Amino acid sequence: MKIIAFAGSNGSTSINRLLTKKAASLIAKHEVEILDLRVYDAPIYKDSIEDRGIPESILALRKKLNTADGFIFSTPEHNGFTPAFLKNILDWLSRIDRKTFSDKPMLFMAASPGARAGKSVRDNLRPLLPRWGANVIAELGVGNFNDKVVNGVWDADLLAELKQNIIHLEHLVSKQASELI
Numbered sequence: 078m079k080i081i082a083f084a085g086s087n088g089s090t091s092i093n094r095l096l097t098k099k100a101a102s103l104i105a106k107h108e109v110e111i112l113d114l115r116v117y118d119a120p121i122y123k124d125s126i127e128d129r130g131i132p133e134s135i136l137a138l139r140k141k142l143n144t145a146d147g148f149i150f151s152t153p154e155h156n157g158f159t160p161a162f163l164k165n166i167l168d169w170l171s172r173i174d175r176k177t178f179s180d181k182p183m184l185f186m187a188a189s190p191g192a193r194a195g196k197s198v199r200d201n202l203r204p205l206l207p208r209w210g211a212n213v214i215a216e217l218g219v220g221n222f223n224d225k226v227v228n229g230v231w232d233a234d235l236l237a238e239l240k241q242n243i244i245h246l247e248h249l250v251s252k253q254a255s256e257l258i
Contacts, residue, residue, distance in 0.1 A: 078250050080104055081145040083112040085152035085163030092222045093151040096188045099231065100149045103243040107250060109149075112141065114166055122168040135169040139177070142170075147250035148178060148211065149243075151186035154198035167209065176210030182249040183211040184242050187218050194218030214249050215242045 082101040084094040094113075101109045117138040120126055153160055159167075170177045185206060187195025195218055206213050217238060219225065225232035 078107040078146045078254050079144055080107050080109045080147045080149060080246065080250060081112055081142065082109060082149035083114055085114065085150065085160055085166075087115050087118070087160070087162040088153070091153065092188045092190065092226075093153045093186070095226070096186055096219060096222070097149055097151045100151070100184065100186070100239055100243060103240055104247065105243075106247045107146070110141075110145075112138075114138075114163070117166060118162075119165060119169050121165055122172070127172055131169065131173060135166070135173070138166070139170055139173050142177060143179065145179075145181060146254055147181050147246055148183040149186070149246070150183055150211075151188060152195065152198055152202065154187060154189055154195040157197035159198055159201055171209060175208070178206070178209055178211040180210050180212050182214045182246055182253065184246045185211070185213045185216045188222045189218075189220055190223050192220045194220030212249075215245055217242055 082097045084091055084097045086093045098111060101111050117134045119132040119135050152163055155161070183206065187199050189195045199216060199218055203213065203216065219235060225235050
């Protein structure tokens with residue numbers, strides 16, 4: 078069983094990438110692969126570009142996502158919205174198959190330096206993720222991130238909540254796999 082983890086950020090010092098990596102490090106029972114979506118960048122979606130074909134980077138990303146049995150996903154919030162970088166990738170993926178995440182379990186997260194913990198982006202994406210085939214089994218918003226992770230030391234309460242979410246994700250990935258046998 079394999080869990081793919083990724084952050085919806087193209088920033089080189091993304092706290093959401095850091096949160097994703099920490100969550101992935103807590104996986105105990107399954108293989109985990111951390112994707113850097115920056116590798117799969119594509120031109121801004123428009124139908125005239127699509128008429129020439131789906132970008133190779135997006136086809137490669139879709140192929141990679143197909144290998145997952147579950148997902149860990151964390152996204153930043155850009156002025157209350159989904160980052161344009163992430164939206165563009167999701168736009169392209171949906172042109173291949175609207176069920177991008179194949180109804181697999183997903184831990185959905187957002188981290189922010191402010192107190193709202195990415196609430197606006199979580200409110201925006203929460204109803205859309207199932208439309209794209211994500212079975213969101215847990216959601217975690219981490220506000221005041223820079224106060225909770227200082228010099229590589231994670232706040233105990235945050236770490237405990239993250240661990241509980243990972244245990245739940247791993248359980249559901251294992252359960253879903255056993256039901257397919």
